[in-house]
Amino acid sequence: MTSKQIITPEIHSLIDPVISNLKRHQLIEDKDVALTIAKLLMKVISVSKWSNPQELIEIIRKVGLIIHKSYPRKIIPGNIVRRVLFIIREETIEEEDNINSNFPMMSSMFSLLTTNKRKEDQIQVAKPKEKTSDLRSIIAQGIRELIDEISNVNEGIENMIADLIHDNEVLLTPTPNSDSVLHFLIKAKTKRNFTVLVTENYPNDIEKSHYFVKKLAEHKIETILIPDSTSYAVMSRVGKVIIGTNAVFANGGCLSNSGVSQVVECAKEHKTPVFAVAGLYKLSPLYPFTKDDLIEVGNSGKVLNYDDYKLIENVQVVTNTLEDYIPPDLIDIFITNIGGFASTFIYRIVLDNYKVEDNKLD
Template identity: 50%
Template sequence: MSAINAAKDKDLHILMDTFISKLKRKQIHGSYNVAIETAQLLVKVVSLTKWTSLEQLISSISLIGKRLVDAQPRAYTCGNVVRRVLALIRDELEDEEKTKGSTTESSNVGSSMFNLLTPAKTDAQNKNKSGINDQRAVIIQSIRDLVDEIRNVDQEIEGMLDDLVHDNETLLTPTPSSQTVLRFLKRARQKRKFKVMVTECFPNDTAVAHNFAKQLAEANIETIIVPDTSVFAVMAGVSKVIVGTRCVFANGGSVTESGVSTVVECAREHRTPVFAVTGLYKLSPCYPFNRESLIEFGNSGKVVKFQENTLVENAETANPLYDYVPPENIDIFITNVGGISPNFIYRIVLDNYKQEDIDL
C-alpha cells in the first residue's frame, strides 16, 4: 500500500511541476485554457492525494493554489478556479458538519444508561473510509460540473443576443484576441445584420486583429480595421463597444488587452455604451489595490526598432501588454449568468467564493 501511495505522490509531483513550468513559460495561452487546465489538474489532485478529512484536503489545495499563483500571478483564472474548488469543498464540509450534528443528537437520545453501544474499531474505520471515498466522488463530480460551466460560457452568453445587438448597428471591439467576443459576434450575425470596427492593436496584436477581421468577413460580417489613433474620430458613429476581459475584480474593474482603456475613455466621452463580455470564471474576489502590478510589459523593440539608435538611446520606451479599466468605464458585464452592473460584481463574488480563500 505504501508503494502505491509513493507512486501516486510521485505522479502528482510530476503533474504539478509540469503545469507550473507551462505557466511560467506561458505555454498555456488564454484565460479559458488556463481555467480548464487548472480544473483538470485539481481533479487529479483530489483523486491522487491521500487525505483523511476535508480540512486536510482544503489545506493541501490551498498550498497548491499558492504555488500556482506565485508561478504566474497574472494568470488570474488559475487562482479563480482554485478558489472556486475550495468553496465547493467548504460547502461539502458544512454539509458534513450538519449531518454529524444531527447524527450525534439522535445517538444521544437512543443511548442507554449502561453505554452498551460500542461499535468495533474496524467497523468505524471501514465506515470512515467509505465516507471519504463518497466525498472524493462528490468533489470530483463538482469540479467536473465547474469544467462544464466554463466550456458552456459562450452558449449562455449567446442567449442574450436579442437584447444586445440590433440591425444596422455599428459595433467596435478593441479586443480581437478574445475568442468569446469572436463567437459572440459570429452568433449574432445569424440573427442580425451589422457592421464591426476592429482596432489595429499596434504593436502586439496587429496580426491577430487582421486574422480576427478575416474570420468576421468569412462569417458575412462587414468589417473595418481602424487605426488606434482614429478611435476618437470614428466613435461618434459607433453604437456599442464590445470588449473582452482577462479578469474582473470584486470592485468591477477589469484587466484587458492593451489599448482598451483608451477606447473606453473615448466611448465615455461620446456617451457610447460599453459592454464587457466575460465568463463567471473570470470574476476574482481580489481587489486591485496596486494597479501598477497588474500591468505587464513586453518587448519594447516592437514600438521602436533597436536599429533606430538615436531614438533608442534618448527615449525610454514601454510596451504594456495589458490595461486596467476602472468600473466607471464599463456599463454592463455580459456573463453566463446574465447582465451584471459593475457595482453588483461583489455580490456575485460573495455567492461563488469563500472569504477564507481570498488570500491563498
C-alpha cells in the same frame, strides 16, 4: 504536517509541467489556462494522501500558492484554485449538516428514557464513518461540472444577444484576441444585421486583428479594421463598445488588452454603452489595490525597433504594456455565462462562488 510533507514528489511531477507552460507562454488562451488548472487539481486530489477535508484543503492551498508565486500576474489560475476550494468546503458543510440534522431529533426523542451510556451509543450510531473515497468522488464530480462550465462558457454568453444588439447598429471592439467576443458577434449575426469596427491593436495583436476581421467577414458581417488612433473620431457613430476581459475583480474593475482604456474613456465622453464579456471563471475575489503590479509588460522591441539604434540612444525607457486596468465606472454591463450584471453587482456574484477564507492562499 509541513509544507514539504504536504506536497509530495508525485504532486510536484504534476505541477512542474504546468508551471513551465505558463512561464513560457505556451498556455495563452484564458480558457486553456482555466481548463489546465482545473484538470491539474483533479489529478492532485486523486494522487494525494488525505484522510479528511481539512487536509485536502491545505494541499490545494499549497498547490495554488506554488502556481501563484510562479506567475503572480496571471489571475485565472488563482480563480480556479479558489473555485475548487469552494467546492470542497461546500461538500464538507453539506455532509456536516446532514449529520447534525439527523442526530438532534434522535437524541431529543429518547433523552428522557435513556441513560448516559445509551446516549453515547446513539451518538456513535448517528455519526457515519468518514468515507474519504466517497468524498473524493463527489469533489471530482464537482470539478468535472466546473470544467463543463468553462468549456461551454461561450454558449451561455451567446444567449443574451437578442436583448443587447439592435438592427443596423455600429459596434466597436478593441479586443480582437477575445474568443468570447468573436463567438458573441457571430451568434448575433443569426438574429441581427450590424457593422463592426475593429481596432488593429498595435503593436501586439495586429495578426489577431486581421484574423478576427477575416472570421467576421466569413460570416457575412460587415467589418472595418481601423487604426487605434481613430477611436475618438468614430465614437460618435458607435452604438455600443464590446470588450473582452482577462480578469474581473470584486470591485467591478477588470483587466483587458493594452489600448482598451483609451477606447472606453472615449465611450464615456460620448456616453456610449460599454459591455464587457467575461466567463464566470474570470471573476476574482481579489481587489486591485496595487494596479501596477497586475500589469504585464511585453517585448519593447515591438514599440521601438532595435534597428533604430540611433533613436534608441536618445530614449531612456521604452515600455510595452500588455494590459490595461479598466475602472468599474467605465463599464455599464458585464455579460457572463450566467447573465448580465452591473459592475456594482459583481461582488455579489463573487460571494456566491468563493469563500472569504480562501482570498489569501498563504
